[in-house]
Amino acid sequence: MGQEYAVFFHLRDLDVRAGRFDVEIAPGDIDFQLGAKDKDTNLHQAGPLRAQGKAELVMGSDAEIRVSGHLTVEMEADCDRCLEPARFAIDSDFALYYRPVAEGYGDEKEIDSGEAEMGFYEGDGVELNDVLREFILLTLPMQRVCRESCKGICPLCGQNRNQEECQCQAETSDDRWAALKSLKS
Secondary structure (H helix, E strand, O other): OOOOOOOEEEHHHHHHOOEEEEEEEOOOOOOOOOOOOOHHHOOEEOOOEEEEEEEEEOOOOOOOEEEEEEEEEEEEEEOOOOOOEEEEEEEEEEEEEEEEOOOOOOOOOOOOHHHHOEEEEOOOEEEHHHHHHHHHHHHOOOOOOOOOOOOOEOOOOOOEOOOOOOOOOOOOOOHHHHHHHHHOO
């Protein structure tokens, strides 16, 4: 593991000028399981994360911060079909907006479409690692598969069908008609 450090963009500094960053973050420095409801995804960083860009106050806003730039990283997670490791390369530009949690912003209430694209921060600014974590989680596919042709695991015997075909025959039945089958006799 590399040396863990955090870049923090403070509002008072951003009020003077945009904060620039050019970082390389080692695997393990960002916790991608933080706040995850499903801890079994085994999502982790498989290589160095490189990011360059800037953080700035949005003109005419009340402490709204825009963090934009470019990042490259390779992530690894368990395949949703066969549970083998699957890699996902991200090489993308990003722009994320953050508004302070104040005056009702960030509370659980109905939001308008503009706020749906908005993140919220508490305190005096935003931490770069949190921004990068959020962008990576938003960029990863919903269904993480090792390859499109992945056959998955047999639901009967548990065999990984990519390694060896099993001889199980799944019986197709429609339980909605089970009550009528008993009337037949």
